[in-house]
Amino acid sequence: MTNEKPLLSMKGIQKDFLGNRVLEDINLDLAQGEILGLVGENGAGKTTLMNILFGMPVIQQTGGYKGTITLDGEEVHFSNPNDALMAGIGMVHQEFFLIPDFSATENIFLNREVTRYSLLVEIFGDRLRTLDKAAMNERVVQVIKELGVNINPDTLVSEMPVSYKQFTEIAREIDRAKIKILVVDEPTAVLTETEAEALLAVLKRLAAKGVGIIFISHRLHEILNICDRIVVLRDGKLIKDISSGQSDVKSIASWMVGHEIGDFAFHHTENHRKTENFLSIDHLKVLMPGEAVKDLCLQVHEGEILGIGGLAGQGKLGIANGIMGLFPAEGSVTLKGKSLKLNSPLDAFRAGMAFISEDRRGIGLLLTQSIGLNIAFPLMQVKGGLLKKIAGLFTWEDKKKIREITSSYIERLDIKCTGPDQSVMELSGGNQQKVCVAKVLALSPQILFASEPTRGIDIGAKHLVLSVLREINEKEGTTIIMTSSELGELRSICDRIAIVNEGKIAGILPAEAPVEDFGLLMLGE
């Protein structure tokens, strides 16, 4: 299926983002009718690469990119998605870009409707043309036949099963004139097995017609099933470009995950006791959009640092959010034999749990308020601390005590600020994260959930946060459950690491286990 001249050729692609190099010297060729599988951990650069190809404005806004992209022999440089579309590149996203109250036809033809001329066009312009519903329906029927599925074009998207929505999106992309390349991003994530099979068949059919397909997925059996070639990205570099016939699951996993440990040494303490039933999580189900947990069972040992890893969107972030009551949860969680009430942050706090959220600015902080208030807030609201009684009637904030505590944390965590009264909004990301850490430290929790605690902060702050976590684990015996997308980070401080795949625990390994084993778990093998 390969021609001499590649359909798409990306050469020397390089992208910097806020001073970090997120893509380095990526060279990628796609032939006509070829299905290319793109594999990589979150943060490896897949999304960025596709954004560059697709001309997403965010690329332009953050300094553009280096390198060349050639489409059908001609060099192209897209600065907005519409240009990419016009040139024949279509993308099917994970979140459906459909209007639920519109029919399949209306969605497929959104802003590209087939219209009939009417006199008023002369006066008022093109938008006054009348819709030619018959013509559009005809075309939709044809496109749907091409795909080989069975959708009634008048069905409203809101009433379609998820797979049909997927197909509608694909139909839309295909119908755009002269589609040459189709990029699909985790397309089977929302489908049942049979639906996934149908989708893969559709993609194969499209490829047979000459459309080049870039297939992003972490489901290896699918990749090995339909892809002709596989490209593995890791930390912004292209690690391997190999035909699918010459690779296997294990090697792909190790290419995907294997990397330097980083500058942390292994350092585990053995002071955790394997207490029976310390924290038992049974059949946990969490409704967190994008990170849903489906049926998770996990035993946490007292005093350990447990890592939770996995690819993005597989559910690892949903665990802490569900238990701490931020998103609707079902199932049972027992702490030392006592059942914990779910969907109630207050109960979680009162049971001795605390949480550093991955959404620092949205959930973790009151941006307009001072450092002192942020640190004091949970302690005040949950435990009634830092308050003093006025005239025996009102409980007022104890400004003095708050200042004391805040100052001590500013010192201990080296928070760079002008003082406890500075507005949190003005701090850098790293220092904001330190405020979040201080906030939970003030509660002296029994169990601490830390989600992506070092995401997006500078190396110095990273060190400090991790060492503080290690410190409270060793000195105060706090059980820490740390969720992170950086496997290296987890391996450096955790005792055990659980990998979440498709909303369930795929497996738990000791931190020293070989890196490929983790990779396999992430890929669902």
Place this chain on the structure above:
Amino acid sequence: MKKKDRMHKGGVEKFIANFGWPRIIIAIFLLLLFVIAPFIGIDVGTSLSDMLVRVGMNGILVLAMVPMIQSGCGLNFGLPLGIIAGLVGAVTSMEQNWQGLFGFGMAVLFAIPLAVLLGVMYGYFINMAKGDEMMIGTYVGFSVVAFMSMMWLRLPYRNPLLVWGFSGTGLRTTISLTGFWMKVLDNFLAIRIGPRFFFPTGSFIFFALCCVLVWAFFKTKTGIAMSAVGSNPQFARAHGVSEDRMRIVSVVLSTVLGAVGMVVYEQSYGFIQLYMGPLYMAFPAVAAILLGGATINSATISNVVIGTFLFQGILTMTPSVINGMLQTDVAEVIRILVSNGMILYALTRKGKGTVK
């Protein structure tokens, strides 16, 4: 604004950015009016006194906006509910022929429980209507005013000074407070300088007291939680604060303040206006607090004070000065343009540092 820019802004620039152009324009406008006044033969002393009396009269109604803004419920267009509670309290106190400060106090005392009740009901509606609070507040307010209009006709008030003469039942549309507790607060410890200057000390003391109470409330555990709900509801929820509960508490507070504020208003105004009177009374209060620099989800006590002064200043000075200058009565038009213009400005601004 990028962090760098903000830190490098000069003193004046920073002041302007924080204060907002509309406020500055209106403050300068007001100053101008005061400056021009004597040249047209308008006595500054009397004008100043008028303005001060009006500040004392309206201050607490403006203060009533604060709790609901802080808790993220937006501008309280349903203030008429609190106002009605204040009216009921006043009329009930007058029914018993209670006079002076005692009569005033009893009016407030009667108003509060009703305000709490109405506030709880209103609070439930507000929680149902997340995202559309202001619109629903307006219409719940209107409906209650209309409903009470029916009630005023029927409620068993009998005091001949309150009801219609020939039928003996049904409250009058306008009831005078002469002989009851007209201006009791205004006159309490009032300061008079010369024949024209009058400072309504009592009203100001009461206003200041209420301001202090509200300020203190927001330093308590509940108050801090309430502000958090308005500033970042996800944060509040994640830390164990019940968003719904805080909103209801804020609505009750706003309604109670509205009731108290209405009684104060009446004593200064000298008349009680029933039936359709309270219909649009939320608007001046809303405009005033926005003029004072508040936004849809953040309001401080200083916003209340500055806003009331500026707004009442404009209302007092514009008619006399401009009418004096142009020999016409554009006061009404200016009032409409200024108050609604302020509200529009606030509605089109993004929230202050919120994460929505």
Place this chain on the structure above:
Amino acid sequence: MKPKYSLKGALISNLVPIVFLMFAAFAVPMSGLSIPYLLHEMISRLARDSLLVLSLVIPVLAGMGLNFGMVLGAMAGQIGMVLVVDWGLGGMPALLVAALLGTPISIGLGYFCGYILNLAKGREMVTSYIIGFFMNGAYQFLLLYCMGSIIPITNPELLLSRGYGIRNSMDLPNIRQVLDRLVSVEVFGMDIPILTFAVIAVFCLFIVWFKTTKIGQDMRAVGRNRAVANGAGIPVEKTRILAIIISTLIACYGQIVSLQNLGTINTYNSHEQVGIFSIAALLVGGATAENASIANVFVGVFLFHLMFVVSPMAGKNLIGDAQLGEYFRVFVSYGIIAVSLLLHAWKKRHEMLERRLLENEGKE
């Protein structure tokens, strides 16, 4: 997949008109007014006010909620009428000229209104409400101060005694019911203004046709999901402004039709209640801030005005107090909007939660 149809669902979405119908069934006999009389009144009011209420449909389509800013159109129409009276025009030409004058003013005001509403996305209803009040100030300024001084008014009878500023009210003897009477048919002793209804029908057809154009489709898309519409390249801001301009224009013509039926202009009051009553009528007809059909318009005008006419008499006969009936009527008007908005907000949240649950189920 066929949509679920349930009796419960139908009842809930049409709750408001049903309640009103029940109320009417009770109040009509109570009022003692005769059916023929009521019928005649309703027909007359349908002819008078339907066009005004119709102006609300397009902004709802575009997702901008209930457009209180329609009063801007009413003001434009009124300005047109004032000028026409001043120039001594009469009959149909008067109406046409008034419409002609009102058109550019409506377009300008509509643009202004739409522009501001774009700045206040998510708060359109409150904002349009306040814009109405704000513009009222400007309108008063124009008519109370500018007309007769800066803007020459030739007919001194229109002016206030002080020499400038338009009078509070004026009769329109040459224009009164011009449109209504032009083509009218007598049925059972009632005069039915055929031409007026024809004009209304034309606008209805316009709306129906409009929905079949590309721009109508764009507007629907913007109204349903701004993000997706934007992503598909539809010019969201411009489309929204256009919706408001159309609404303002229709309101302008609607006010002209309404004024010719009444035969008098209350210069400073006629337009004030127009917004509130039109919106109340639309809601009574079963519309919501997200969905409004032409049927809602007519059903709403009919029921709302029925209640309006019947309440005072019913109140008087039931309780012995006509004044109470008056207040009751006001209470119901406002209460209906409040209840309707509340019910709808509750329903919206309920639906959103259900949809989230369903999405997650699908991922099993």
